[in-house]
Structure formats: C-alpha cells, structure tokens
Amino acid sequence: MDLGGTAVALDGFGVEAGFDVLAAGVRLAAADGIRLRVFGPSSEIDLDGVEGVELIDTTDQVSNEDDPVAAVRGRPESSIVRAVADVAAGNSEAVVSCGSTGATLAASLFGLKRSRGVKRPALAAQVPLPGRTVVFLDVGANVDVRAQHLIQFAWLGAAFSKSVLGVRRPEVGLLSVGEEAGKGRAEVVEAHEALTRAKEFDFIGNVEGRDVPAAVADVVVTDGFTGNVVLKAMEGTVKTVVGAISDAARRNPLSAAGGLMLKPALGGLKRELHPDTTGGAILLGLRKTAVVGHGSSGAEGVANAVRVAARSARVDVPGLTEELLHRVGANRGSIESGGDV
Amino acid sequence: MDLGGTAVALDGFGVEAGFDVLAAGVRLAAADGIRLRVFGPSSEIDLDGVEGVELIDTTDQVSNEDDPVAAVRGRPESSIVRAVADVAAGNSEAVVSCGSTGATLAASLFGLKRSRGVKRPALAAQVPLPGRTVVFLDVGANVDVRAQHLIQFAWLGAAFSKSVLGVRRPEVGLLSVGEEAGKGRAEVVEAHEALTRAKEFDFIGNVEGRDVPAAVADVVVTDGFTGNVVLKAMEGTVKTVVGAISDAARRNPLSAAGGLMLKPALGGLKRELHPDTTGGAILLGLRKTAVVGHGSSGAEGVANAVRVAARSARVDVPGLTEELLHRVGANRGSIESGGDV
Secondary structure, eight states: OOOTTOEEEEESSOOTTOHHHHHHHHHHHHHTTOEEEEEEOTTTOOOTTOTTEEEEEOOBOOOTTSOHHHHHHHOTTBHHHHHHHHHHTTSOSEEEESSOHHHHHHHHHHHSOBOTTOSSOEEEEEEEOSSOEEEEEOSSSOSSOOHHHHHHHHHHHHHHHHHTTOOSSOEEEEEOSSSSTTOSOHHHHHHHHHHTTOOSSEEEEEEOGGGTTTTOOSEEEOOHHHHHHHHHHHHHHHHHHHHHHHHHHHSSHHHHHHHHHHHHHHHHHHHHHSGGGTTSEEEESBSSEEEEOOTTOOHHHHHHHHHHHHHHHHTTHHHHHHHHHHHGGGGHHHHSOSSOO | OOOTTOEEEEESSOOTTOHHHHHHHHHHHHHTTOEEEEEEOTTTOOOTTOTTEEEEEOOBOOOTTSOHHHHHHHOTTBHHHHHHHHHHTTSOSEEEESSOHHHHHHHHHHHSOBOTTOSSOEEEEEEEOSSOEEEEEOSSSOSSOOHHHHHHHHHHHHHHHHHTTOOSSOEEEEEOSSSSTTOSOHHHHHHHHHHTTOOSSEEEEEEOGGGTTTTOOSEEEOOHHHHHHHHHHHHHHHHHHHHHHHHHHHSSHHHHHHHHHHHHHHHHHHHHHSGGGGTSEEEESBSSEEEEOOTTOOHHHHHHHHHHHHHHHHTTHHHHHHHHHHHGGGGHHHHSOSSOO
C-alpha cells in the first residue's frame, strides 16, 4: 500500500531506548513517504533535513508514574496531548505514542471523538503468528466490560481485520474457559448468545487460551484485563522458550554447534514473533486512528507503529468501522443485549 | 519423599489416549509404592497382578459434554463421584481424575469438606519454568471472585508452595495489568491493599502477564477465568514456538542438521515445559486432596498426577493450609476485606 503523504502525529517521548532510536524510526517511516509531525524536545531529537518530517518543540512528558487521566486533563502542553490535538485539529490523520499506554488512551478518548454508535473504544493488538495475524482485543482499554461491549469489540475487530488485513470474511472467536456456549462469566455467555446471530463475519464460538497462539481465528475478543494479561503472558512465554533453547544449546558442544547452524532460522522466527513486527496496538472505535507502540520498541518498531497508523488512516478504518456498525444498526436490537451502558 | 502406602483413589475414565495408557500410568505410580484404588471398567483396564492396586468395577462416566453439577448430583455410581466418595469414606487419602475438570471440581466441592475458614477452594497449577516451579491459581474453579477470595488464594498458594515445594518464604504476586497498586479491577486493587499486610509470605505486589513465564514469584494469584485462559495461552505458545522452530529447522539442510544436533537439548526442554511433568492442577482449600490431571496425559502424566496427590496427602497440605489460615485468624480482620461472601 502506498502510504505517501499520509500525515502522522508522533509523540516524541516514551521510546525507552532513547531519542536516537526514535529518530531512526522516524527516518525509516519517512523513507516510505509518510509525513510525520513529531512532538518532542528539539534539543534531543535530531531530524534535521529529513524530508517530510516536522519537529514541533515539546518538553513536557506524561510518564508511566503520572496518573493518566489527571495528567492528560491538566497538561495541555504535554507531548501526547499536543499530538492528539494535532489530529483533532486536522493537521495529522493519526496519532502514535510509545509512551504511557494509559496516557495515550486517556488523551485519545478525550481528544478524538468516538465513532457513532461505539460505547467503548477497545485496544487491539495484532499478534503475528505462523499462518495468520490475529487481531486480539481488548488488550487494556476496559478492565471491566458488559456483554454489549464484548459484542461491539467483535465488530470493531472484524472491521479492522477486513479493512487493514484484507480478510474477506473474518472468523471471530470469543475467549472463555471452555468451548461450550454456557462456559465463562455471565457477560461472556450473554455475548456468545448474541454473536451467534452475526451475519457480517463468521462467529466461531468460544475459543480457549490455547487457541489464541494456535491462530484458530482472525479476531479474538475478550475484556481488557484478560486481554492485557494474556498478550503479555504470550510475549513472555516466547522469551522464556527462546531463552531456554539458547541455554540448552550452550550446554554441550554438539548442541552449541546445532544452535549456531539454526541461528538464521531462529533469527527469522524471533523477528516474526517480536512485538516490533506489528508496531503496537491500535485503539479502535474512535473517529481517528490512535496507535500505542511499545516503549521497548527499536527503530523498526517505531517505524512499524507509524506505518500501522498511516495504513489505518489511509484505508479509513474509523470510517469503515462506523459504516459496519451503521449497517448492523438495522438489527441493533439483536446484537446488543438489553440494558443501558 | 517416600510415598509408600499412601492410598489414592483414581478415576478410571478420562485419559484420552485410552485405558492402556491409564493402566501404564497406574503401574508407574504403583512402582513408587503408592496404593491405588481405581474406579473404572474392569473389562477395559488390565491391572491384573499389579501390587497395591485395586480395580473397583465402575462403568458410568461423566463426560465433558455433561453438565458437571447436574451429573455429579444425579449419578452416584459414576467413576468420579465414587472416587471422591472413597476419599470421604476414609478408604483413600486423595482423589485424582483426568476426566472432566468441571465434574472433578463439582464432585470434590460436594463430596469433600472445605477447610475451616476457606470461602472458595481454588485450582492451582504448578507451572514448570526454568529456575522455579510457579504455583498459579485460580486456574478455573471460580470465574468470578471478590477481593477476599483473591486474598485467600494467596494464602492457599503460599501454603502449598511451603509444604509441597519446600519454599521457606514464598514470594507471592497478584496478577494485574500494571505494577502500580492502583492498576486493575476493583477487587484486585482491594486485594493488593490487604496483601501488603501479610506477614507469612513476601507479597511482591502486582505482577504482569509477562512476569508469569519469567517466574518472578513462587505464587501468582488471579481469578479462575483469567488464570485458566493465561495458563492455556502459555501452554499453547510453547507449542507454537516449538513447532515454528521445527519448521524453521526443516527449511534448509544446514538448519536441519543444526536441529538434529539440538534435538537432545530440545527434548529435555520440551519435557521440562510439558504439562505432564507437573501432573495437573490441585484443588486447594479442601480437607482432602483432589488433583485434576490433563485429559491429554500420557502414562507419565497420569503417574505424576497420582504422585502429586500422594505427596500432598503425605505432607498433609490440607492440614497445613488450615493451620496457616488459623494462624492468620488473629489478624483476620486485616487480611479479609469487609463484606460477606
């Protein structure tokens, strides 16, 4: 996809590896023709002469230690609030931050409007797995949910899978403790029942924890507490297994030789499974695109987060999501369980 | 530990690989001197002449398709109900089943008394990780919890870690979406606050999803929905990564040779991380021991589930748990949050 000319507002703080890594990521994304507006300290970030990149000097950073809501409300000059405001003002089409997830969520929820009909925007991760990329949501925006939120997450995820990943008819699974329709918490059971009537995607029913890494669905839906913990547990498990293999390989010379010969293949795998590859999580359900990159991103991770944001803006994920939700509005009564939100 | 003479009641149904694998597992456990009372079909299970093993002919099986509570209540002649009743009657000291988890939980909760002071028994998995075995609970007994349940799970897990795994002063973590005390659902925040006052173990605060496979704590506490999903997601991730490595190794001759040379080391790792190794999950908070083995267990998995049950009965985990809960009874007010259950 040609991303040329798409404008992305980038929070210049939050990349743990430092401003030089951030700048390297910006250069990579700019080389794709993406226009970037970077909100960070001009004394630290060297982007002189990079075509299509504008650095807007910003020195206030909302950190992980700050209370996100209070910080976002009280510090309009902070980099994340300014980057979001840049999108709201129409100067950029999407916002990206590798800083505090909470602050990015809060700033985006406050600063960018929700799509029509969306009750609760959700944070979606693209999990790169052998076979397909799984859209996994919510991974942290809503620690408590009701059935109608889970139901909407299914639509949000399906819309993303269709529009950005090009899956014609996404398979959608609902995460629970068993495959049977009656398994799990009350809100999961209720959501399951409603989702069986969905016509816009294939609802494959409940999926279990092991089904997420097995990539049995294009979209897996859960609440933001479970999703956050599961996503991080999977990332951590990859790290543990790869570490254990390295240790095992070091234990004796024959294994060590084997490990050496496997290295290129392992490198490819590590790249494939590395969070950098997908460029972070995307906040779905807003009228504009917001992407939460990893604080631990390398240059490639920063660039990929920007690319995801640009791609989402270019294919108009927010517009397509709204259209899909509008189309199902006819049978809204059937997809939303009773009760208010 | 000498397990000689400890009597374990074993559900003879539920091992997916069939009765011969079950019988092979029984022989392995019996070779350790454990006495077994097996409740299964005598026409299918061949245990003739195995010393210390009694086969009690039982033909009714509660399957995964049955509603656990209704089945357990209505079918006293089913293998799981008879095995539990055998423990309740004092013929055996612990019960093991590789069949329906729901049925084993229901039968045990109905048939074995809760330890004094325990509100909700929890299912604990021993997760074998490089460095240490992590006790992870609840992995499926309680999909909804309140703060006081999470608090008790910490005590149950710590008691198990001390008595069975020999950890003098267990480090206990509370699973949440961030390290800060205020992160997560209301019941998690409330439990965190109460646990900071625990004196019987080291409460290390909130841990995140990635900290579970990183083995940062001896005990990790969560609700039964999150725990079930996370445990299965980690198991699935190991499978995916090992599969991807095998694929990568097959891709070219040099890698293939490397893979071959790594095979013994990988085999060791797979054994280390395989669910069979720990023999399933244990139900904590009852006056007798109940162990839920994997339906996918091999003979070694069956034997290990029986060994865990025998060891737990031998060191009297239920008694030690009760003692620990009793000891903290003095400051009960401080460890239990207000409100009833």
